[in-house]
Amino acid sequence: MTQEGVKRGISSPRSISALSSSCYRTTSCVATNTCCCLLSYTATNLTRCSEILSSNIDRLGISKRVSIAILGDSRQRQLFTSFVHLLKYTNMTYELQGRHGSIRELEPLLLNGTNIHTNIVLKGSTDMPLDITFYWDPLLTEQLPKLLYQWLQHSHTSPRLLIIGTGAHYLCRYNETASVMLGKHLAAVLPSLNKLAQTTHTIVKAMDHILVRYQEPPFDKVLTDQNIDNFNSILADLMVNSPSVIMWNSTLPLSDQYISMCYDHRADRMDYLWNCDDPLHLGYVVIH
Template sequence: MLSTNNFFRTTCGIILVVICSLQFNLWFGLVTRKNGVSLFINTRQKRKSISNTSTDRYTPPVLSKLCYKYGNLSAVNHCCRMYDYDINHKRNFLECAAKSPAWFKSEYGVKVSKLHWMFVGDSHIRNLFDVLIRRLKSPMLRYRKKTYTEGLWRKMNTLHLAKYQGIPVIVKHLEVPLLLTFTWSPLLKLLPNLTEEWLDDEKTPPTLVIMGSALHWTRETWDIHEEIGPEEATEVYKEHISSLSNSLMKLSRKMLIIFKLLDHLPASSNDITNIDKYNQIATEVLPEKVMVWNSAVPLSDLYVKECERKKRDTPETKLWRCTDEKHTGYIVIQRWQQTAQNISS
């Protein structure tokens, strides 16, 4: 088992691979491998072949489960080359981030002096935010709660997301123009208000938004699920996600929007019996320009299977959380990162 320090240095590759691959490759084409030869492929030409639905929704290869081969709690991408951005790697992530603002200005017209990545949603999205700031693990990081302009900036060792009370968390780097924000909105009911704030604010609008919601909707609609049926329960979720279309379309004109589907969870989670239906609804109802992240779902199946074979729990690193029926362990993210290392050049 990896030590805590080694794990935090090497974890969260999935987020960095997704973000960096999208930001620097999505609109310029993707480097892919075919029969051992690197090829430059225009993403729009590959649209149909890697789409994960029968519609015209475009899912980038770095997000689509159709681009991965799964096994032994690992995934190998056969559509595109991914890079591991590590603090000790030759591709230093913070150096990469420092050069990014001009790219956003040219592609989206967003007039910002920082990269601002916003995470909005439930505890699954909070975990992505958690492992990202752990991965950066820099003494130059500071965080505050409340708002962008209010609250005391503190050192990261005092941030305990496990005790999170719902106040927005803002993390900044003192030297690199990088801003990371997590907003707790498990039902995504804050999104319309956030949209107006982001579009009106020229200083701190996000350049990338990662969101997700389904886990708490299963709880919100459990009475309907029990009394009427699962189809009626998911209709409530469908109605709400549909109501967000206007906000999401506005945002997609200014920034990248990614919607992460809910991981599969243990069968013993008796209040979550319809995950695939919730995921299907999100895929079908979300506006076309919103990118659906489904490639992590098969890894969650492998994790659940391993937990059924052997219960493990490593509270310090959160690698294994088999006693937690509502979340996967961080080992899922680490396995993805190892895959990224293997296929990098």
């Protein structure tokens, strides 16, 4: 893995060795990967990256704006929130449920609004040619097929980076048939996803482990480590024949470390870096 990875690093199903326990050195609550080159990205990195992409796109005669699309459930919304956290001191603006405002106002809304089940748009300016959109699509069945069709038909509207992810909603809705339904739904869009991946950096996020001991009925029967691992295995199998699509699974060991610390200390912080009372989401110490 290199600094080209998004956020905390990316590995494909074919580079699984980077996820082995021997690659991690843990000190207290900090996990350090000794097999990968990981970069803790800052707003400066993101700004520079968007400038480089914008310059490359301009030479090809395409729009200079760079767009990132994130689709999925609340765990993908957390990833979007992490981008907001990194960029909150820029002059970007947001659109959310008819509201408009400065990016500085958005992070508190996202941290406190766990039931924001809608799209969110983060817009840059002339000196920040970057737009980031979160699409609420927990099963990847409502918006993803339509967007893939639009992006393939009108390539100038496609994002430069696409990150999709799902998991808990499948397990809770379909129970023991979750993996079957995932395979059915993704198989239908995989040809389009593969085609888009020829021009758009396309990433499928594996489902991180969660605090299964704290799950309440009826979720305690379906949100288990075994079911999550089975779900990710099906996801990895689907991606085997999609060499241009990257499966992002390198956060799994970090989620395990977070969970272990939560079970031992059950820590919480106002900034949600640690949020051990939330059984469905990880703290931002894992995500940032």
